[in-house]
Amino acid sequence: MSATTVAAAPAEIVAIPAGRTRRGSVLAYLSRNPQLVIGLAMLLALLVVDPIGSRMIDVRRAEPLSELPRLAPSWELPLGTDDQGRNLLAVLVAGLPLTLKVGFLAGAIGLAIGIVLGFLAGYLGGPVDAVIRMAVDTLLTVPALLVLIIIAASIKGVISVATMALVIASLAWMYPTRTIRSQVLTMRERPYIYVARFNGMGEFQIIIREIAPNLLPYLAAAFVSSVSSAVLASVGLEALGLGPQSEPTVGMTIYWSLHFNALLRGMWWWWVPPIVVVVSLFVGLFLISSGLDEIANPRRRRRA
Amino acid sequence: MWAEYLSRRLLQFVIVLWGAATLNFIVPRLAPGNPLRERLVTAMQQPGPMQQGIEEMVRAYNVQFGLDQPIWIQYLKYMGAALRLDFGYSITQYPSKVLPMIMGAMPWTIGLLTVATLLSFVVGCLLGALVAWPHVPNFLKYVVGPMMALSAIPYYLLGLILVYLFGELIPLFPLSGGYSIGSQPELSLAFVLDVTHHALLPALSIVIAATGLWALSMRGMMITTEGEDYMTFAEAKGLRRWRIFLTYGVRNAILPVVTSLAIRLGHVVSGSVVVEIVFGYPGMGNLLFQAIAGSDYFLIYGIVFITVLALTLATLLIDFTYPLLDPRITYRRTH
Numbered sequence: 220m221s222a223t224t225v226a227a228a229p230a231e232i233v234a235i236p237a238g239r240t241r242r243g244s245v246l247a248y249l250s251r252n253p254q255l256v257i258g259l260a261m262l263l264a265l266l267v268v269d270p271i272g273s274r275m276i277d278v279r280r281a282e283p284l285s286e287l288p289r290l291a292p293s294w295e296l297p298l299g300t301d302d303q304g305r306n307l308l309a310v311l312v313a314g315l316p317l318t319l320k321v322g323f324l325a326g327a328i329g330l331a332i333g334i335v336l337g338f339l340a341g342y343l344g345g346p347v348d349a350v351i352r353m354a355v356d357t358l359l360t361v362p363a364l365l366v367l368i369i370i371a372a373s374i375k376g377v378i379s380v381a382t383m384a385l386v387i388a389s390l391a392w393m394y395p396t397r398t399i400r401s402q403v404l405t406m407r408e409r410p411y412i413y414v415a416r417f418n419g420m421g422e423f424q425i426i427i428r429e430i431a432p433n434l435l436p437y438l439a440a441a442f443v444s445s446v447s448s449a450v451l452a453s454v455g456l457e458a459l460g461l462g463p464q465s466e467p468t469v470g471m472t473i474y475w476s477l478h479f480n481a482l483l484r485g486m487w488w489w490w491v492p493p494i495v496v497v498v499s500l501f502v503g504l505f506l507i508s509s510g511l512d513e514i515a516n517p518r519r520r521r522r523a
Numbered sequence: 524m525w526a527e528y529l530s531r532r533l534l535q536f537v538i539v540l541w542g543a544a545t546l547n548f549i550v551p552r553l554a555p556g557n558p559l560r561e562r563l564v565t566a567m568q569q570p571g572p573m574q575q576g577i578e579e580m581v582r583a584y585n586v587q588f589g590l591d592q593p594i595w596i597q598y599l600k601y602m603g604a605a606l607r608l609d610f611g612y613s614i615t616q617y618p619s620k621v622l623p624m625i626m627g628a629m630p631w632t633i634g635l636l637t638v639a640t641l642l643s644f645v646v647g648c649l650l651g652a653l654v655a656w657p658h659v660p661n662f663l664k665y666v667v668g669p670m671m672a673l674s675a676i677p678y679y680l681l682g683l684i685l686v687y688l689f690g691e692l693i694p695l696f697p698l699s700g701g702y703s704i705g706s707q708p709e710l711s712l713a714f715v716l717d718v719t720h721h722a723l724l725p726a727l728s729i730v731i732a733a734t735g736l737w738a739l740s741m742r743g744m745m746i747t748t749e750g751e752d753y754m755t756f757a758e759a760k761g762l763r764r765w766r767i768f769l770t771y772g773v774r775n776a777i778l779p780v781v782t783s784l785a786i787r788l789g790h791v792v793s794g795s796v797v798v799e800i801v802f803g804y805p806g807m808g809n810l811l812f813q814a815i816a817g818s819d820y821f822l823i824y825g826i827v828f829i830t831v832l833a834l835t836l837a838t839l840l841i842d843f844t845y846p847l848l849d850p851r852i853t854y855r856r857t858h
Binding site: 494 | 686687789793823
């Protein structure tokens with residue numbers, strides 16, 4: 220299959236007029252990369268839960284004592300209620316955006332730090348590179364969740380969704396830094412960079428106009444994987460009871476269901492929905508990142 | 524070259540431990556409010572026989588940490604204590620010291636994790652290599668593909684699903700604890716079987732998720748060996764297929780996967796913490812959960828420090844055995 224793909228692509232570009240080439244080839248590419256499409260669709264479905272759900276249901280019902288407690292799912296209460304009378308559908312609608320917010324915020328901060336440090340290390344080299352590389356290598360051997368537990372346990376009770384994102388971001392920049400550094404290192408030596416430099420382009424312009432566009436797939440992949448590990452960390456901390464106590468985040472819902480032993484009491488409607496949501500979030504992100512990987516590393520296209 | 528690598532790696536080891544200990548020292552002092560004082564004050568407000576213990580505890584802490592001394596002396600003393608693995612007393616279970624509590628829980632976790640990690644590593648690498656091998660039946664690819672997607676899911680979610688499956692639907696396994704209530708921890712066949720029986724479900728939830736992870740990285744590496752000259756040469760020599768697969772393909776592809784084992788170990792441990800809680804398994808994760816619930820800060824810091832110590836030590840060992848696996852290693856960093 221790989222041979223036909225490689226042979227077909229240039230022919231297509233030659234045959235189709237310039238205006239249609241790009242869109243046509245993007246669609247053609249997406250049809251060959253179903254992982255990316257399915258992953259994006261799953262993520263989109265989770266993202267629209269908030270705008271659609273909050274119109275259909277009153278999210279204030281996520282507060283305790285808003286319904287009768289311990290009700291099994293019914294027509295009026297599609298996901299039933301928990302021990303403290305929270306409407307679990309409202310909990311899901313209110314909590315999912317919070318979890319996504321933590322993930323995307325921490326992922327974005329981690330990526331931003333990674334971009335700055337990765338460029339500094341890759342471009343300046345020398346002692347700057349050595350220090351950054353040492354820091355990254357050292358921190359990668361540290362189990363992030365445990366360090367986060369110390370921090371979160373010390374500010375338990377006063378932690379909010381935004382602080383949570385900041386705390387997680389403090390240990391979410393190492394992988395992006397490493398990826399970006401190694402890409403900058405290889406790109407710096409490419410012929411087109413030399414051509415740009417001989418044409419009198421400034422270093423800053425080279426970074427913006429030549430390196431950054433080629434780095435995009437890597438940046439996207441790094442972003443997705445840091446969002447995924449941020450969500451992993453946040454749901455993990457919350458399942459340990461270290462999340463924002465009064466916010467109905469998905470992880471806190473799992474914590475409360477564990478805390479009140481919903482599992483062995485047969486209250487499946489309490490813990491199944493958060494699990495379904497978290498699993499589809501992780502699988503969606505995973506599919507996106509392996510789809511992006513295929514764009515970034517053409518070698519992978521030759522896959523089994 | 525070897526000496527340089529060794530010293531750099533050891534330096535990294537020391538930095539991690541120093542960093543972990545320093546974090547333990549700084550964070551409580553930066554956090555809003557003083558957790559120890561708050562805890563002691565609330566405990567003191569409760570009437571009952573605890574009074575005596577609290578007074579002793581305050582005195583013990585004042586002596587141990589010298590809380591009236593300048594901060595840098597406190598820091599040096601703290602570091603000295605951390606070097607001796609002395610984390611003081613548990614707040615919730617005074618007068619138990621933190622270290623024996625951790626040591627009691629540690630064998631459970633180490634046993635569970637060693638078995639689960641080795642099993643998932645071997646099975647995962649084998650599956651990943653097979654999927655990238657052109658001569659395997661197609662059905663395998665349809666089995667391993669979804670498994671790789673499972674690797675993105677936190678272990679404890681699988682654990683919850685397993686508890687539900689085997690607790691509600693097919694009650695085959697015990698759902699909680701490390702051994703049956705009433706049985707005595709001893710070295711007999713019956714007890715070992717009992718422990719294994721209890722460990723199966725927690726181990727399974729780690730293995731299922733982690734296998735996909737290893738399969739994923741192994742597949743990636745195996746693909747790069749395909750089409751290499753030595754593979755063609757091995758085929759031209761007329762070697763048997765399984766021999767080419769194992770000693771030519773897997774042998775070369777597995778090396779980077781072993782390095783990633785070192786990096787992912789922390790990930791595995793972090794994930795298993797919550798698995799233990801789901802299954803009420805009597806290891807470090809459960810101890811940590813109880814410590815967090817009871818705001819037992821010294822226990823929390825002790826558990827985190829010991830775990831970081833164990834992990835960095837394990838990582839160091841894996842890194843040092845690496846040259847045994849790969850004779851080409853020169854220990855000069857390339858990009």
